[in-house]
Amino acid sequence: MKVRQWSRDLGLGMRFAWSGGREGWVRMLLTAVGVGLGVALLLLTTALPNALSVRHQRDEARLDYTYGPSRPKAANTLVISDVNTSYRGKDVRGRLVEPEGPRAPMAPGLDRYPAPGDMVVSPALKELLDSADGRLLRERLPYRVVGTIGEEGLIGSRELAYYAGAKDLAPRINGWQTARIAEFGRPQPAQSDTADPVLILLVLIVFVVLLMPVAVFIAAAVRFGGERRDRRLAALRLVGSDSRMTRRIAAGEAFAGSLLGLAFGTVFFLIGRQVAGSVEILGISVFPSYLDPTPALAALVAVAVPAAAVLVTLFALRGVVIEPLGVVRTARPARRRLWWRLLLPLGGLALLSPMLGQGRSNGSFNEYLVIGGVLLLLVGVTALLPWAVEAAVARLGAGSVSWQLAIRRLQLSSGSAARMVNGIAVAVAGAIALQMVFAGVESDYTKATGDDVTRAQMQVQLPRGLALRPAAEKFAETEGVRKAVALGSASLGDRSWKEDQSTSVTTSVTVGDCASLREVARLASCRDGDVFVARGGDFDQDAAKLAEPGRTLYLDATYGVDQGPEITWTVPKGLQRARAITSPNGSRTSGFLMTPSAVPPEVAKVLSGTVFVSVRDSVPDVHEYVRNTTAKVSPLADAQVWSATESSKKFTSIRTGLFVGAVCVLALIGASLLVSQLEQLRERRKLLSSLVAFGTRRRTLGLSVLWQTAVPIALGLLLALAVGLTLGAVLLKMTATAVSVDWASVLALTGAGAAVVVAVTLLSLPPLARLMRADGLRTE
Incomplete structure (x- = not known):
């Protein structure tokens, strides 16, 4: 019934x-x-x-994994090179491809491979290349666009990606950048990482x-x-x-x-x-x-x-x-009671308190207690805000006409005003707490790279066998570059690299002119043709054992998974001593140092080059100029911008997800507040028209609407600040992290919430002007 x-x-x-x-x-x-x-x-x-x-x-x-067992050329193989780059902060996924037979594996999103000199691109990359903003990127990709990559070959609609046809890639197979593959996809199931409780x-x-x-x-x-x-x-x-x-x-x-x-x-x-x-x-x-x-x-x-x-x-x-x-x-409604409203946040704190000090070493956090505790604390904001608005406006009143109109309206309907800003108060409180936690644990997921950004700001890795001096000159001539230091390197051992290396003694050899060698070692004197042994760095004992004049050493001529020819080098007489110092990339290694004239031609063919580039940050797009020079030096060269620290990818992805979600929630906040504001104005249409008919200035009414929004939002943001700081402190205690507040970020989040409300108020002024017309008094 x-x-x-x-x-x-x-x-x-x-x-x-x-x-x-x-x-x-x-x-x-x-x-x-x-x-x-x-x-x-x-x-x-x-x-x-x-x-x-x-x-x-x-x-x-x-x-397309570039490591694994060596494969012979066959009808079903493809040689592929990873040539990723960046353009103005955006990643560009690039691949050079050379099919070796009719049954070569087809990359997802392609129906055929481009010929050498051609490329297929993602729709977003084609759009960028066709625009004026893509001028510098077009110089880096000297290929003819002959098609687009299908959706199944891309992870996002705005992803920048391309496949370019190439030839003679097989000699470049090196086990890390270029490989011969027979299929795309992960060759074996991914290993699941240990879950991080934090x-x-x-x-x-x-x-x-x-x-x-x-x-x-x-x-x-x-x-x-x-x-x-x-x-x-x-x-x-x-x-x-x-x-x-x-x-x-x-x-x-x-x-x-x-x-x-x-x-x-x-x-x-x-x-x-x-x-x-x-x-x-x-x-x-x-x-x-x-x-x-x-x-x-x-x-x-x-x-x-x-x-x-x-x-x-x-x-x-x-x-x-x-x-x-x-x-x-x-x-006049009965005054709101405070005691039961305080029970909500106190209950939330009670649910979270058993996990205080747990950290990441005592297992996972109880997800039910976490969700329940955070929910109660945030719901407490919605319960406390109506009481706070009512208690505050009851003590206000004196002021201008617009102020009095606004306060009297809030005194009559404080609940409606609180409901209007409840959402933004909850959003700001949660955002403040999360910002505190992210700032507090960031150091646990951030590590120093070791790169000395005061000596160089970019590093370019050159493919093996490329001449160092011409490459260094091209970088030095690039717009915005102050200095370019080129060094070649290879590994030396006391036995053939085709034999078992488990008991061999190895060290490194570094090649460069005198100025370049002084970036990695302290030299008493230097001229072209000198050979040094640097001591005082890592693996010092190995370098000392091999630094015997007349001893025959073997160079690592293995190019990735393929065996190269046997190359030997005899330690010369007159070997000079040097002191190893920290290089720009943070390493400090003992080994042999050689100036260009002392390098035999067969040794030069196996050297891998590194160029440390110092740039003028004041030059716009200086990083793009260096990357363009990199592509001209070799399509397989790789340029990287240095930073002093790097963050965990998982931590960064979670923080990025928060920012993306926060943008969506802020958009919802603005739209919902605007709808709510328009609804309240519509209900007061006759009252507004009556006030105008009695001579109230429109400016006064407009200011009264602003005050009606400003007072609740100020109270809401203060409450959100208190609850957010409390929740953030509790969460930091749960992760066993010292409690600290990044006041700049907290104030920025609070200001963002206030800015949304101000924008909504400004957008509601034109409808307010229409509602204040005299025809608003018409009735049936």
């Missing part, structure tokens, strides 16, 4: 929503838009696991922090038009409806709005899905086909949103007395 009564009353409310005339339609449309924005983001979240999985599968399918904790918190504001927005959206709806429900009491039936009818109206919101959210998601194909956020892009929501999670959203709409409406009406002659909301 109760189920039938509930169904009947909910159905009646849905009919009222659809047949409520223009006023009802506008109210339901606003509710649907607000709910739809939240649903779209929820659907996007449910699609993320599939998108990440597809990106991983696409990346795995095109893997990284798992970060992932859990990121999802909670990003999804919590969405739930808050949906809960606020289903209450749009609440005051007018409650006054209209009084008419139902007049015709015989009891209070419970009236509440169920109101829930039915919210239910109808949430169902329409599901439809709107689906449309918004489909539109956003298409737009995602042309957008790149922090280097991450996807194809629309990647964004397929998980059916189970999508079904959960479809059930949870309407159910939440009904529950939120019933909860909101618990303190509203709807009588046949009116709604007892216009009277």
Whole structure:
């Protein structure tokens, strides 16, 4: 019987929503838009696991490992070289390919391989090369574009990638850059890494922090038009409806709005899905086909949103007395109680407290306690903010006319003002906590590279056998380059490299002119033709054993997996001594040093070259000029920009995911706040028109709207700051990390939240001007 009564009353409310005339339609449309924005983001979240999985599968399918057993040339082999580069901060995936037979494995996304001198490119790379911004990159890729890579060969719609045809790659097989392969993909299952408890904790918190504001927005959206709806429900009491039936009818109206919101959210998601194909956020892009929501999670959203709409409406009406002659909301409401609101954040702290000091060495964190504790703390923001707004505005009043209008409005409806900023307060609180945790544990996932960026800012690795002096001269002549130091290197041993090396004694030989050699050793005197032995570095004893004049040493002539010819070198008489010093790349190695005239021709053929490049950072695109010179010196040369530190890829990817999600949530915040602001202005249309009719200046009303937004958001941001710092400190204690606050980042996040509100207020001023016209007093 109760189920039938509930169904009947909910159905009646849905009919009222659809047949409520223009006023009802506008109210339901606003509710649907607000709910739809939240649903779209929820659907996007449910699609993320599939998108990440597809990106991983696409990346795995095109893997071309350049290490492994040596393969002979055959009808089913392909020689491929990794020639990745970067352009203005974006990675460019490049491959040189040379099929050796009709059955050579085909790379995903290609139907045929380009001929030597041609290349096939990704759509995004073709777009870049055709634009004015791609001028410097076109100089680096001197190939003719003959096609595009298909979607199955790319991990994102904005990925920059190409395959270029080449010839005579086989002699360059080296076991790290160039290889002969018979198939694409991972040759054996990937080894699963040991899970890092701190990284798992970060992932859990990121999802909670990003999804919590969405739930808050949906809960606020289903209450749009609440005051007018409650006054209209009084008419139902007049015709015989009891209070419970009236509440169920109101829930039915919210239910109808949430169902329409599901439809709107689906449309918004489909539109956003298409737009995602042309957008790149922090280097991450996807194809629309990647964004397929998980059916189970999508079904959960479809059930949870309407159910939440009904529950939120019933909860909101618990303190509203709807009588046949009116709604007892216009009277002064009872003061909000604080004690039960404090129980929420205290409960969250209680759930997290057992894990304080656990760190990463005591197993994984309890995910249920983590999620529950963080949720209670963030929900505590939504519970405390209405009390804080009410308590603050009760003590305000004196001031200009616009200030008094705003404060009086807040005193009458502090709950509506708090609901408007609840979402942004939750988002800022979570972001502050996460920023504290990321800043606190960053040092654990960041290590020094050893590169001395004061001596060089770029390093270029040259293929084996390339002449060093001409290459160094080309780099020295490049625009923006201050200095270029070229050094060649190879390995020496006391026995043939074709034999077992387990008991051999080895050292290194470094070749360069006197100025270059002084970058790796302290030389008393130097002239072309000298040979030195450097002592005082790593593997010093090995170098001392081999530095015997007249001794025959063997050079490593193995080129990757292929055996080269046997090359020997006799230690000359008159060997000079030198002191090893730290090189620009952080190494300090003992071994032989040779000037160019002392290098036999057969030794020069096996030297691998390195060029340390010092640049002027004030020259725009100086890194691109160096990379272009690198490509001219050799297509197989590799240029890298140095940095003093490098971060863990997993840590960086989680932080990037947070930033991408934060951008989406901020966009939702702005859109939802704008809808909420417009709904509140629409409800006050007659009041605004009346004030204008009595002579109130439009500027005064505009400022009053600004104050009505500024006061709650200031209180909300202060509360978010307190809760965020508390949550961040607790999470740092859980990870056994010293508590510290990066105030610059905290203030930046708080400022970003305030900026969103200011932007929304400015966008609401044109509708406000239209609502202040005299025809707003018209009634029927």
